[in-house]
């Protein structure tokens with residue numbers, strides 16, 4: 120199986136158009152590198168854009184989605200593989216297991232929850248997979264500034280902050296989630 124990157128991103132269709140284009144670029148970029156996509160299995164908004172673009176480029180797409188969202192008909196019928204789970208927690212577990220790297224694009228609360236979970240597990244050394252944010256237009260600037268203030272106050276270690284890699288363009292983000300080079 121090829122290198123699999125888990126992408127977290129917005130499920131809300133009301134986001135500005137350029138974020139859908141960003142998700143499209145990420146899906147195309149993953150495919151161009153011969154990697155596969157693990158995502159939340161929805162056909163809506165940025166989530167739909169990243170998976171459609173990945174498939175258009177020939178990438179395998181694995182969606183992981185709770186039954187409740189399947190019932191609401193947001194599951195992507197085009198997914199190469201769709202794992203239907205009972206709960207959001209189960210969804211995150213399967214997404215974690217099936218990916219070798221994590222990439223968060225601009226998103227809302229769901230994206231934040233997913234990002235913080237893999238970031239925390241990473242700095243606790245429960246996994247050694249890259250955790251990367253792609254933030255071309257400072258969507259996350261306020262949050263990251265606040266996280267830095269937590270380090271200044273002693274709540275967060277500098278190493279924990281450094282575990283998260285923040286990037287500004289698609290190629291830089293893809294480089295950051297690439298498989299580790301053999302030494």
Ligand SMILES: CC(C)=CCNc1ncnc2c1ncn2[C@@H]1O[C@H](COP(=O)(O)O)[C@@H](O)[C@H]1O
Pocket residue numbers: 126127128129130131158159161163166188191193226227228229230231233
């Ligand atoms: C009824 C309807 C349109 C539901 C659509 N809503 C959703 N569909 C699929 N995944 C979601 C949804 N809401 C949150 N998520 C999960 O949380 C992330 C996005 O949440 P958000 O939009 O950032 O907060 C996704 O990566 C996904 O794993």
